[in-house]
Amino acid sequence: MTLSRRAALAAPAILLLPRAARAAFPDRPVRILVPFAAGTSSDLQARMIGERMAPLLGQPVVVENRAGAGGAVGADAVAKSPPDGHTLLLGSNGPLTNAPVLQARLTYDPAKDFAAVAMISRSPLTLTVKADSPWRSLADVLAAARAAPGRIAIGSSGQGSATHFLIEQVMATAGVQFTHVPYRGSSASVPDVIAGNIPLVMAEVSTVLPTFRGGQTRILAMTSAARMPIAPEVPTLIEGGLNLTGGSWAGLVAPAGTPAASLAVLAQAVLTGLADPAYRQRQAELGAEIVAAQEQTPEGFAAWLDRERATIRGIAERAGIRPE
Missing domain, CATH: 3.40.190.150 (Bordetella uptake gene, domain 1)
Known part of the structure; x- marks a missing residue:
């Protein structure tokens, strides 16, 4: 039914x-x-x-x-x-x-x-970079992380947040290590990635969407089980080889x-x-x-x-x- x-x-x-x-x-x-x-x-x-x-x-x-x-x-x-x-x-x-x-x-x-x-x-989360980032896919990010363990910073919306726990899952599943930088919400982390102060963030889709549509950010992957109608061009983590879903x-x-x-x-x-x-x-x-x-x-x-x-x-x- x-x-x-x-x-x-x-x-x-x-x-x-x-x-x-x-x-x-x-x-x-x-x-x-x-x-x-x-x-x-x-x-x-x-x-x-x-x-x-x-x-x-x-x-x-x-x-x-x-x-x-x-x-x-x-x-x-x-x-x-x-x-x-x-x-x-x-x-x-x-x-x-x-x-x-x-x-x-x-x-x-x-x-x-x-x-x-x-x-x-x-709601799914997003793995997001600045629009002009050299990383154009999840594979690019994981390759960079493997080449420089612990040297790539990734922002979350806070210690113990949904974004933080998803980052931990990505690291465990992919076998990579990022340096976690907790912010006070995605409304703080997303502007920092746009400004170039941090290369990568895991952020709520509702916060990222306006900047994505405005050409300021690029969403590399979403944590949904399937592609989302609001951004059908964005692949999922699963499509990128990580069998993970999650969100807020x-x-x-x-x-x-x-x-x-x-x-x-x-x-x-x-x-x-x-x-x-x-x-x-x-x-x-x-x-x-x-x-x-x-x-x-x-x-x-x-x-x-x-x-x-x-x-x-x-x-x-x-x-x-x-x-x-």
Whole structure:
């Protein structure tokens, strides 16, 4: 069954619930806490899906920003909220999968303190150079790295970020060594590669796209499973000989102990929202991939999170990353 057909069936399902069941949950506004500042990609994702969930839930969906400690402040607040389904976290790589291997004094357990609702977005990363770089392919970069182990710098959007972990995977898979330079976000690393201050960056596609289209950067490869419609001329890491995919993602989780019936209502609202044509068009413009249907359910998203946490632990162990 296709996503659009599943969504078409999901919307009436909510409306067919008995009146008493619909009135029971939600019975007041639903809050989505974003653990990052307003204007970030996480904030945008929360507002986009919240707008579409509200009419289906019959209650306002209010987005609140609670930034700090790489997302841990907002995540901790949701973990300690009443498990009634009215407070959700816009979770992502940082607070839900990366934090345990980076922060020694984490005040919540991502694996135990949350109940999955649904993944809402996944975006590939890009291996990017300046437009006039002599490197014109992934093969060129890997050849240069093999010729000068550890002497080529590569920027990421921060220590422990999705871009950092992807760099570690590239090095392990290709058998090369770069010097990792963490920045405060891709909005800082991409201008530096354009200025020639660093030769290579792993960066979020949404940040790189304007500079790529403007002729300031060249994307050598994307970390998606297949070429992306927004830049079909750009090959994947897989095409370059590295069997790797990855990227940044966002999903909704609730406090552990939230009733399964409430999670199902929330997930159904998300599923219908994800199928909205205007929503899908906007996600495509942002460079997001279509989320797999099995990850749009509480059970499927929970299983995916377990696998992702195991992957991140393995990367951290191989790279010698220790909690601080």
